[in-house]
Amino acid sequence: MRVEESVLPGVGRKFTVTVRSGDRLVIVIHHSGSRELQYYEKGNPDEPAAVLDLTDEEARELGAILAGVLFTPEAIGDTQAKLAQDTIEWIKLGPGAPCVGRTVAELHEQGAHLLAVLREGEALIPNPPPSLSLNVGDTLVLAGPRGAVERLRKQMIG
Amino acid sequence: MHESVTAFAIATLLLGLGAALVHRWHFPPLAAYLLVGLALGEFLDTESLEPLPSLGLLLLMFSVGLEFGPDRLQQMSGRVLRAGGWDALALPIGVLVGLLAGLDWKGALLLAGVMYVSSSAVIVKLILDLRRAANPESEVVLGVLVFEDLLIAILLVLVQGGTGLSFAVVAGLVGLLWLLLHLGGRWLNQQVQHLSDELVLLLGAALVSGTAILFHTVGASEAVAAFICGVLAAGLGLRERFEQLFGSVRDLGVALFFLTVGAEALGLLDAVTVGVVGLALLALLIKLPLNFKGAQMAGLSQKRSGFAAIYLIPRGEFNLILGAMALQQGYPLVGQVAVLLVLVSIPLGSLLMRFAPSWYDGRRK
Numbered sequence: 001m002r003v004e005e006s007v008l009p010g011v012g013r014k015f016t017v018t019v020r021s022g023d024r025l026v027i028v029i030h031h032s033g034s035r036e037l038q039y040y041e042k043g044n045p046d047e048p049a050a051v052l053d054l055t056d057e058e059a060r061e062l063g064a065i066l067a068g069v070l071f072t073p074e075a076i077g078d079t080q081a082k083l084a085q086d087t088i089e090w091i092k093l094g095p096g097a098p099c100v101g102r103t104v105a106e107l108h109e110q111g112a113h114l115l116a117v118l119r120e121g122e123a124l125i126p127n128p129p130p131s132l133s134l135n136v137g138d139t140l141v142l143a144g145p146r147g148a149v150e151r152l153r154k155q156m157i158g
Numbered sequence: 159m160h161e162s163v164t165a166f167a168i169a170t171l172l173l174g175l176g177a178a179l180v181h182r183w184h185f186p187p188l189a190a191y192l193l194v195g196l197a198l199g200e201f202l203d204t205e206s207l208e209p210l211p212s213l214g215l216l217l218l219m220f221s222v223g224l225e226f227g228p229d230r231l232q233q234m235s236g237r238v239l240r241a242g243g244w245d246a247l248a249l250p251i252g253v254l255v256g257l258l259a260g261l262d263w264k265g266a267l268l269l270a271g272v273m274y275v276s277s278s279a280v281i282v283k284l285i286l287d288l289r290r291a292a293n294p295e296s297e298v299v300l301g302v303l304v305f306e307d308l309l310i311a312i313l314l315v316l317v318q319g320g321t322g323l324s325f326a327v328v329a330g331l332v333g334l335l336w337l338l339l340h341l342g343g344r345w346l347n348q349q350v351q352h353l354s355d356e357l358v359l360l361l362g363a364a365l366v367s368g369t370a371i372l373f374h375t376v377g378a379s380e381a382v383a384a385f386i387c388g389v390l391a392a393g394l395g396l397r398e399r400f401e402q403l404f405g406s407v408r409d410l411g412v413a414l415f416f417l418t419v420g421a422e423a424l425g426l427l428d429a430v431t432v433g434v435v436g437l438a439l440l441a442l443l444i445k446l447p448l449n450f451k452g453a454q455m456a457g458l459s460q461k462r463s464g465f466a467a468i469y470l471i472p473r474g475e476f477n478l479i480l481g482a483m484a485l486q487q488g489y490p491l492v493g494q495v496a497v498l499l500v501l502v503s504i505p506l507g508s509l510l511m512r513f514a515p516s517w518y519d520g521r522r523k
Contacts, residue, residue: 006233006234006235006297007230007233007234008291008296008297008300009225009226009230009278009282009300009301009303009304010221010225010226010278010282010300010303011282011285011286011291011296011300012291014291014292014297026292027292028291028292030286030291031398031401036289036291036292037292038292038293045294045459046294046459046461046462048292051292053289
């Protein structure tokens with residue numbers, strides 16, 4: 001997979017994702033938070049076969065689903081998705097983890113992001129609010145550069 | 159109650175009606191503001207709307223500086239810059255046309271600027287309103303606009319009135335800001351992050367208007383002042399924050415500014431000659447093949463290159479600034495061409511941009 005990033009002054013940022021089959025996905029993230037998606041089939045780089053507009057919230061939920069937050073196939077095994085230099089990691093809070101009982105706002109690590117909290121018996125909490133406090137049994141989805149995610153993970157489960 | 163409130167109420171109501179009307183046909187509202195101004199010019203005392211229109215222009219230039227500052231050049235790919243190079247050929251051609259039309263060097267430079275520069279503010283708004291941001295041509299068009307805005311900011315400094323003092327002030331300020339950003343940028347950035355939104359809003363407003371007054375006093379262009387402030391704010395990492403804080407104030411001011419432009423254009427256009435119309439037409443026509451060629455060099459297909467050339471038709475803020483400067487310095491011809499171009503190119507450009515895809519597909523069938 002090849003990802004190209006470019007700046008659209010006054011509009012936002014554009015990501016062009018070319019997948020193995022040769023199909024392309026163009027994603028524009030607007031300053032306003034909305035997303036524009038265009039899908040180009042291989043061999044026709046000029047005319048999008050489909051377009052999709054998403055609100056910020058829709059885009060985040062879609063992203064979480066794509067990242068396997070709701071369902072990770074067994075075949076993957078390792079709960080680490082490998083991106084270029086970045087990583088997405090799932091961690092489950094056991095009893096005695098230092099961050100249990102603390103709020104999201106208290107956990108801070110430059111560069112690393114808490115994408116979602118998965119709580120047994122509840123709907124997925126994408127983009128958790130700073131006031132959310134963490135419980136034993138929560139599964140957290142972290143993303144960012146490898147080192148930063150590792151440091152945040154250490155903060156959380158010691 | 160101050161009487162300006164009455165004028166404000168009438169103006170905003172009519173602008174709102176105009177925008178609502180064109181919204182039904184999925185048209186961007188800027189052209190409607192101009193036309194409302196043209197229609198109402200005789201009845202509305204635009205002077206009583208001040209200072210909102212003037213502030214609107216300053217905030218607009220500030221936004222252009224924020225988004226289209228020189229730091230963007232580094233973020234652009236080489237192919238986009240190639241398109242900007244082709245587009246810039248309109249400048250020497252414009253100077254030549256100006257000299258042939260009997261202007262002196264300064265007048266010819268002003269005319270070249272008027273012929274060359276498209277409006278990033280109008281075009282960005284059109285691209286957003288028409289949902290074209292993800293299209294391949296938009297990236298090239300936006301890159302070309304970065305190029306244009308930078309060249310025109312330099313041109314504005316070169317042709318401004320005033321004496322050596324104004325050049326010294328502009329150069330001094332730019333140098334100072336550069337030093338500030340390179341030596342203390344990180345520190346300043348951290349300091350500003352702790353400030354509340356309200357404080358940033360007020361300090362930003364004071365910075366923009368204060369710099370504008372300083373520039374105006376020494377005879378330099380206040381628009382360039384606002385542009386430079388925008389570049390500085392972007393350098394401090396405040397791009398998103400200012401965009402959010404100034405956004406709606408700016409939009410209101412810009413709407414009133416375009417209304418005022420429409421209203422004041424009436425008087426100026428009374429004296430329009432064939433020569434003015436010819437020059438305006440020439441300006442519209444010259445850029446089309448240059449931008450088409452540039453877009454092709456940037457790797458776009460024939461169809462997308464055509465779209466890119468069409469997107470770059472609208473003229474706006476810089477034209478009005480150059481036009482005002484030309485009038486001040488005694489080149490009424492250039493001022494008229496500038497205003498006529500804005501009046502014609504924004505509605506025309508919106509129309510062509512809106513319908514280009516369906517026309518193209520219709521022709522193919």
